[in-house]
Amino acid sequence: MNNAESFAELPVAPKPPLRRFHQARWDEPIIFELSAPGRRGVAVPEPGAPLVELPGSVRRAAPPKLPELAQLHVLRHYLRLSQENLGVDLNIDVGQGTCTMKYSPKVNDRFAAAVAEVHPLQHDDTVQGVLEIYWRLERMLAEISGMSRVSLQPGSGSAAIYANIAMIRAYHAARGEGHRDQVITTMFSHPSNAACAKTAGYEVVTLMPDADGLPDIEALRAAVGPRTAALMITNPEDTGIFNPRIREFVDLVHEAGGLACYDQANANGILGITRARDAGFDLCHFNLHKTFSTPHACGGPAAGACGVSEDLAPFLPGPVVAFDGESYRLETPPASIGKVRPFLGVTPNIVRAYAWIMALGAEGLRQVAETAVLNNNYLMHKVLQIPGASAPWDRRRVEQVRYSWQELSEETGVHSEEIGVRAADFGVHYWTSHHPYVVPEPFTLEPTESYSKEDLDEYAAILAHVADEARRDPEFVKGAPYNQTVHKIDMTPLDDPKEWAPTWRAYVRKHLS
Amino acid sequence: MTGGLVVGLVVNPVAGLGGAAGLKGSDGADVQRAALARGATPRAGERAARAVRTLLSRRPGVRLVTVPGPMGEDGVRAAGAGCDLVHPPHAGPGSVTTAEDTRRAVRALAGVDLLLFAGGDGTARDVLDAVAGLGGQAPPVLGIPAGVKVYSGCFAVSPAAAGFLAAGFDGRSTAEAEVVDLDEEGYRRGAVGPRLYGSLRVPAARAALSGRKTGSSGTEPATAEGIAREVVARMRPGVRYVLGPGATTRAVGRALGLATTLLGVDVVELAPGGTAEAATGGGSAGGRLVAADVSEAELLGLVTGRPAVVVLSVIGGQGFVLGRGNQQVSPRVLAAVLGGRRGGDALGEVLVVLATQQKLAALKGRPLLADSGDDDLDRTLRGHVRVITGYRESTIYRMCAASEEYDG
Numbered sequence: 034m035n036n037a038e039s040f041a042e043l044p045v046a047p048k049p050p051l052r053r054f055h056q057a058r059w060d061e062p063i064i065f066e067l068s069a070p071g072r073r074g075v076a077v078p079e080p081g082a083p084l085v086e087l088p089g090s091v092r093r094a095a096p097p098k099l100p101e102l103a104q105l106h107v108l109r110h111y112l113r114l115s116q117e118n119l120g121v122d123l124n125i126d127v128g129q130g131t132c133t134m135k136y137s138p139k140v141n142d143r144f145a146a147a148v149a150e151v152h153p154l155q156h157d158d159t160v161q162g163v164l165e166i167y168w169r170l171e172r173m174l175a176e177i178s179g180m181s182r183v184s185l186q187p188g189s190g191s192a193a194i195y196a197n198i199a200m201i202r203a204y205h206a207a208r209g210e211g212h213r214d215q216v217i218t219t220m221f222s223h224p225s226n227a228a229c230a231k232t233a234g235y236e237v238v239t240l241m242p243d244a245d246g247l248p249d250i251e252a253l254r255a256a257v258g259p260r261t262a263a264l265m266i267t268n269p270e271d272t273g274i275f276n277p278r279i280r281e282f283v284d285l286v287h288e289a290g291g292l293a294c295y296d297q298a299n300a301n302g303i304l305g306i307t308r309a310r311d312a313g314f315d316l317c318h319f320n321l322h323k324t325f326s327t328p329h330a331c332g333g334p335a336a337g338a339c340g341v342s343e344d345l346a347p348f349l350p351g352p353v354v355a356f357d358g359e360s361y362r363l364e365t366p367p368a369s370i371g372k373v374r375p376f377l378g379v380t381p382n383i384v385r386a387y388a389w390i391m392a393l394g395a396e397g398l399r400q401v402a403e404t405a406v407l408n409n410n411y412l413m414h415k416v417l418q419i420p421g422a423s424a425p426w427d428r429r430r431v432e433q434v435r436y437s438w439q440e441l442s443e444e445t446g447v448h449s450e451e452i453g454v455r456a457a458d459f460g461v462h463y464w465t466s467h468h469p470y471v472v473p474e475p476f477t478l479e480p481t482e483s484y485s486k487e488d489l490d491e492y493a494a495i496l497a498h499v500a501d502e503a504r505r506d507p508e509f510v511k512g513a514p515y516n517q518t519v520h521k522i523d524m525t526p527l528d529d530p531k532e533w534a535p536t537w538r539a540y541v542r543k544h545l546s
Numbered sequence: 547m548t549g550g551l552v553v554g555l556v557v558n559p560v561a562g563l564g565g566a567a568g569l570k571g572s573d574g575a576d577v578q579r580a581a582l583a584r585g586a587t588p589r590a591g592e593r594a595a596r597a598v599r600t601l602l603s604r605r606p607g608v609r610l611v612t613v614p615g616p617m618g619e620d621g622v623r624a625a626g627a628g629c630d631l632v633h634p635p636h637a638g639p640g641s642v643t644t645a646e647d648t649r650r651a652v653r654a655l656a657g658v659d660l661l662l663f664a665g666g667d668g669t670a671r672d673v674l675d676a677v678a679g680l681g682g683q684a685p686p687v688l689g690i691p692a693g694v695k696v697y698s699g700c701f702a703v704s705p706a707a708a709g710f711l712a713a714g715f716d717g718r719s720t721a722e723a724e725v726v727d728l729d730e731e732g733y734r735r736g737a738v739g740p741r742l743y744g745s746l747r748v749p750a751a752r753a754a755l756s757g758r759k760t761g762s763s764g765t766e767p768a769t770a771e772g773i774a775r776e777v778v779a780r781m782r783p784g785v786r787y788v789l790g791p792g793a794t795t796r797a798v799g800r801a802l803g804l805a806t807t808l809l810g811v812d813v814v815e816l817a818p819g820g821t822a823e824a825a826t827g828g829g830s831a832g833g834r835l836v837a838a839d840v841s842e843a844e845l846l847g848l849v850t851g852r853p854a855v856v857v858l859s860v861i862g863g864q865g866f867v868l869g870r871g872n873q874q875v876s877p878r879v880l881a882a883v884l885g886g887r888r889g890g891d892a893l894g895e896v897l898v899v900l901a902t903q904q905k906l907a908a909l910k911g912r913p914l915l916a917d918s919g920d921d922d923l924d925r926t927l928r929g930h931v932r933v934i935t936g937y938r939e940s941t942i943y944r945m946c947a948a949s950e951e952y953d954g
């Protein structure tokens with residue numbers, strides 16, 4: 034029998050409803066293992082000038098142990114790795130709910146490249162253009178959030194949340210209220226809020242959702258008091274449900290002398306619709322790599338922005354950019370908490386976010402939110418037609434939904450993670466890091482404004498197909514993936530620090546010697 | 547996975563009979579007769595068959611052992627499978643099976659690697675009784691939900707889930723799960739609420755951690771150990787701590803280096819010269835057991851006229867904090883602990899409630915319940931209480947009088 038695919042049957046046959054996807058598997062070694070002594074990307078000619086004598090204190094005794102490769106091999110290495118990946122440029126990346134995976138226009142990379150050669154220690158006078166971009170982006174984010182000042186220094190959302198809690202701590206200390214040692218958050222606020230508060234030494238009080246899926250306001254009333262340092266809350270929460278009483282939450286905390294801090298990492302559903310300061314918040318933060326379309330950069334450096342009210346501006350991380358009407362310069366706020374990362378910020382991302390906002394304008398930003406919400410509700414409509422899928426609480430959602438496969442799982446024994454892994458055989462995926470599982474068998478989908486109706490139809494069709502497979506052949510789904518680079522991952526080494534090797538040097542030390 | 551696992555099965559054939567008939571339980575021959583008269587059909591065997599089918603499809607090499615007839619064999623045959631039989635002596639006359647039959651079957655199957663039982667909370671109690679008699683020889687068990695009341699933690703969420711869990715059992719990893727039961731007489735009258743009877747060893751549920759974010763810390767925050775550390779860190783010298791029943795409060799005892807009881811109410815304090823820091827700092831010499839498994843009258847004597855704090859864990863799936871399984875902590879005792887202070891704030895200082903975030907999540911927004919037996923006291927308790935959920939972690943949760951919640 035001839036199983037071959039036709040070479041040139043015309044017209045070209047229509048594609049099957051689900052992609053016959055297959056991920057590459059290159060068995061690619063680590064780049065250090067590809068190194069051979071003496072290989073070079075560029076053969077640099079002799080300088081023909083005397084060598085500069087470096088002082089002994091800065092001269093290396095031995096050359097750095099960098100991999101030595103030809104250009105072709107470097108290029109090939111990284112292209113191969115990129116083929117073993119899924120990401121927003123390759124798949125319908127709506128499964129990273131809470132992560133706001135949107136398209137980052139490629140042209141913005143060109144603008145970012147334009148500042149790539151600027152040195153962070155250059156004198157202010159020589160980087161007036163870059164400082165102007167910082168200043169203008171700060172003013173735009175201040176306008177979007179209603180806050181008075183914004184720091185663009187943090188390199189991630191969690192770093193921005195940490196900077197916020199550090200400012201909260203400094204603010205209370207400056208007023209002789211250092212005894213405030215509790216931070217209130219909610220079960221469905223992003224867990225970085227609880228984590229940062231705890232890292233900063235606070236006791237964390239977490240409000241559980243009530244029967245409607247909203248944080249219990251009566252519980253907040255009972256929780257606030259003289260020990261309250263702050264409320265740190267996401268809204269809409271990770272469920273996609275917007276808390277309509279948010280103003281009352283803020284007021285209750287203010288009455289107790291605490292501050293209110295809004296996690297707006299993902300402001301994609303509310304851009305141009307509502308503002309943190311208008312709800313009374315004292316601090317907020319954005320992830321530029323979510324809402325404002327810069328790349329996530331695999332955990333960094335991405336970019337976070339901290340917005341604060343006038344009262345908190347003296348505590349901002351420094352330096353910040355100041356403008357006297359003529360020129361821009363760096364200054365450190367008087368009661369600054371210090372630096373949360375070196376220098377001013379992740380400049381290429383600042384440029385990308387600036388370009389993105391400038392391209393859209395105020396109207397465009399609002400349209401982003403409206404389209405994202407529309408996309409989400411369309412996808413929700415499709416997903417809820419799949420037998421066994423549900424969206425607990427039956428409430429309106431803004432830009433994302435935390436769904437549940439509980440019914441399917443009880444019937445078939447197939448867990449949500451396993452369905453997500455099987456979906457990867459069709460070139461999409463979702464993640465399920467939503468512990469503790471308040472929503473049983475959870476998955477969170479967040480289609481931003483970037484995806485088309487066809488994309489959302491395809492994604493929902495894949496989920497429907499896998500759910501159906503789970504009913505017909507649960508073992509098959511549990512055995513997935515079949516068409517992926519990596520088949521099964523054993524997570525146990527993650528629990529054993531002795532196995533961890535975040536660098537090549539650590540790997541050599543721990544595993545090769 | 548190898549197929550060498552030996553799984554036992556015990557079915558309580560009358561479990562679930564009363565439910566459909568609106569009888570709120572199936573304990574007692576009279577109720578069972580009434581249920582059959584109302585047209586109820588036994589379904590426990592069918593549910594056991596569902597679990598067995600799932601188990602065998604996932605792990606075909608498993609050897610099944612059970613007892614003859616409706617207490618096991620019929621369920622296995624209904625699943626189209628084969629099994630070995632053991633023959634315990636039959637307890638009752640005629641064909642009616644009793645609690646004693648369940649206990650005898652469990653004892654006869656003591657040699658298996660895992661014992662599945664189909665029934666409800668009443669059946670779980672019978673299994674618990676039999677297992678307790680077996681001591682260290684007892685196999686881990688797992689409940690197939692088939693009864694009217696299924697509030698105990700030893701049950702899988704569905705018959706199929708029981709099959710999956712059994713198939714995935716590695717023969718070693720177990721966890722403790724609570725057995726609770728309602729007083730059916732009270733339940734029929736509308737006065738609902740479980741009592742804690744003990745705990746059974748069940749297969750540890752698959753670590754629900756695959757798919758987590760890479761680099762997330764390996765320790766789950768909301769463990770009983772974390773809660774215990776927090777309780778101990780808050781302990782002050784010279785204060786007596788009343789530990790109610792339950793696995794979480796027992797973890798507090800363990801953190802203090804004390805063998806406190808699972809079902810009883812115990813009284814502990816920091817050892818002379820001991821500090822909370824010493825106790826939490828890994829050394830567990832910090833505690834002193836003042837009295838174990840005390841009666842209400844003894845407890846009253848121990849807390850009267852001296853500073854005391856009551857530490858209670860949330861019992862079972864319904865959220866009871868007070869009045870179920872801990873009746874020793876009576877209204878008089880609470881009054882003595884309060885020592886004349888009034889109001890919700892004072893109560894918040896002397897009543898510490900413990901629960902993991904998971905346990906609270908399982909309440910799906912329903913409140914915690916108090917049924918102390920004193921309406922005035924229950925009214926005082928109404929409102930929001932602080933619940934310790936981990937080390938330096940807590941939540942504020944709604945509590946209400948059980949009478950209100952169920953009248954409601």
Ligand SMILES: Cc1ncc(COP(=O)(O)O)c(C=O)c1O
Nearest residue numbers: 131189190191223225296298299
């Ligand atoms: C609402 C929210 N807050 C905070 C964060 C943390 O941001 P980052 O991953 O950049 O640290 C995230 C990212 O997942 C988020 O979705």
